[in-house]
Structures are given as structure tokens and as C-alpha cells.
Amino acid sequence: MHSGFIAIVGRPNVGKSTMMNKLIEEKVAIVSNKSGTTRDRIKGIVNKGENQYIFMDTPGIHKPRHLLGEHMTNVALETLKGVDAIMFLLDGTQEISTGDEFVNDHVKAVNTPVVLVINKIDKLSDQEIQDKLLEIKEKLGDFDKIITIAAEYGIGMHKIYDELREYLTSDVWYYPEDMYTDISINKMIREIVREKLLFYTKDEIPHSIAIEIIDIDNTPKLARYDINIYVERDSQKGIIIGKDGNLLKKVGREARLEIENLLEKKVFLNLWVKVKKNWRKKKDFLKELGYDE
Numbered sequence: 001m002h003s004g005f006i007a008i009v010g011r012p013n014v015g016k017s018t019m020m021n022k023l024i025e026e027k028v029a030i031v032s033n034k035s036g037t038t039r040d041r042i043k044g045i046v047n048k049g050e051n052q053y054i055f056m057d058t059p060g061i062h063k064p065r066h067l068l069g070e071h072m073t074n075v076a077l078e079t080l081k082g083v084d085a086i087m088f089l090l091d092g093t094q095e096i097s098t099g100d101e102f103v104n105d106h107v108k109a110v111n112t113p114v115v116l117v118i119n120k121i122d123k124l125s126d127q128e129i130q131d132k133l134l135e136i137k138e139k140l141g142d143f144d145k146i147i148t149i150a151a152e153y154g155i156g157m158h159k160i161y162d163e164l165r166e167y168l169t170s171d172v173w174y175y176p177e178d179m180y181t182d183i184s185i186n187k188m189i190r191e192i193v194r195e196k197l198l199f200y201t202k203d204e205i206p207h208s209i210a211i212e213i214i215d216i217d218n219t220p221k222l223a224r225y226d227i228n229i230y231v232e233r234d235s236q237k238g239i240i241i242g243k244d245g246n247l248l249k250k251v252g253r254e255a256r257l258e259i260e261n262l263l264e265k266k267v268f269l270n271l272w273v274k275v276k277k278n279w280r281k282k283k284d285f286l287k288e289l290g291y292d293e
């Protein structure tokens, strides 16, 4: 019986949350094509035979431009301390950037085994993978192990378990057998609403959205959630509500269906859009939202 903690790190948008969801075969982390989607650390727990793997998805490591960004990068860098192994994810379709080099410097600074994972190989030829390996050696140096995967399509997932097994150092399981995440139901609900909004918005709006549950009425057959959607400017409020309220209705419908699936009961969502100027720079408000590490 072995178990261990594995940090998943990388710059924004390389596919960390996609990989995490695929590994645990449940959706615990929301995914979008906008960078900076994940804002907190999320644990995903997988039991494979005798072994328990505890994966920790982290926000993309980037140069912060506001307090929220600082929190996100801190969460990721803090996670590197005290894990048994690190999975450093790269987007194989992109040239290695200064952002990847920044992550590399941090993962190499802690004395922990690092498995480099090249993701999105569904878009690469064999030759391109070989070229990528050379580029990695030249720009990032050596790694304990290198794995190639396409998280979106579940390609190469078994290699992750095989290669990480030797790093599971504890001989007790940390979590009960039926637990697959530490994220609370209310947090998941907030994230589902945020994910639907990210899908329909662009430019600065995805980064300007925060979700807060302000009231809950929960009975065995039915749940009602009153939810505030915060944005930073009046113009953003108009965009999110949409013409005749259409965008907000669409988001509400999609989120409700997913939450009904999660809770296995009927759900009513009341969504309110509010403007909170510069909330990403306000310490107290970030704390209220739980972004205060």
C-alpha cells in the first residue's frame, strides 16, 4: 500500500486541468481555452490497486499583474514544497517560452523528482516530438523522466501512473477509498457557473469574473442558489447579461443542468450581475472569495 502527493504545474493553458480531470475520470477542475482559468489548488485522488495518487492541480504560473494573479502564482509555487513528485506540463504545440523557463527554474529549485509531461501530442508528428525533445534538452535541461500525452483524448494516461509509482513514498493512504476530490460542493457550483461564463466571453472579461453564492435553500428534492456574478466595469455587466438577458439565460440554463447532474436533484439558479470595481486588487474582497493564500 503506497501513496503520495503529486503537484501538476506549468504555465497557463498547457492543459493541467484537462489532465487532472482525465486522470481521476471525474470533472473536478473547470477547463477553458482562456489562460488563467484555474485560480486555486484542487486535489484529485485516484486509487489504482494498492496505490493512492493524490494529484494537485494548480493555477498556471505567470508573472502577476494584480493581487489575484499573485495569489494564483503563489498557490502554484507553494504546492511545489512538500510533494513527493512534480509533473511539469508543457504544451507541445508551442515553442518553449520564457514562461516555461520561469516554471523550470522553480521546479528545479526544490529537491523533488520532476516528470516533464509534453501535452497535446495529438497535434504533433513523430518528427515534431523528436524535435521537441531536443528543444527541451537545450532550453530546460534534464529531467528525471519525460512522458508524452494528449490529455484531451486520454492518450498516454497509463504512463503517468507507471512512471509516478516509484515516487509514492508513504505507506498509508491519506484519503478514504471513495473520496476523489477535496473541493466542496459549493465551490464546485461556483466554478461551474464561472466555466459557462468563460465559454461565452473573451478578452479581459474571463479574468474579471468572480462568483459568490449569497444564499442557499436546500431540501431533499430541490436546491435553490442565489449567486452574484461580479465584474469590474459597467460595460462588462451589459455584455454578460446580453441582449434581452439572453447570455445570462443561456449560462444559467447550462450551469443549472450540470449542477442538477452533480446534486441529483432539481435546481433553481438565480444569477445577479454586479459591478465591483477593481476587485482583483482588493485584498478584503479576495479574502471573501477565498483567494487569500
Ligand SMILES: Nc1nc2c(ncn2[C@@H]2O[C@H](COP(=O)(O)OP(=O)(O)OP(=O)(O)O)[C@@H](O)[C@H]2O)c(=O)[nH]1
Residues within 6 Å of the ligand: 010, 011, 012, 013, 014, 015, 016, 017, 018, 019, 030, 031, 032, 033, 034, 035, 036, 037, 038, 039, 058, 059, 060, 061, 119, 120, 121, 122, 123, 149, 150, 151, 152, 153
Ligand atoms: N489539442 C489538445 N488540446 C488540449 C489538450 N489538453 C488540453 N487541451 C486544451 O487546452 C486548453 C487549456 O486547457 P486547461 O486544462 O484549461 O489548461 P490549464 O493548464 O489548466 O490552464 P490554466 O487554468 O490557465 O492554468 C483547453 O482548450 C483544452 O481543451 C490535448 O491533449 N490536445
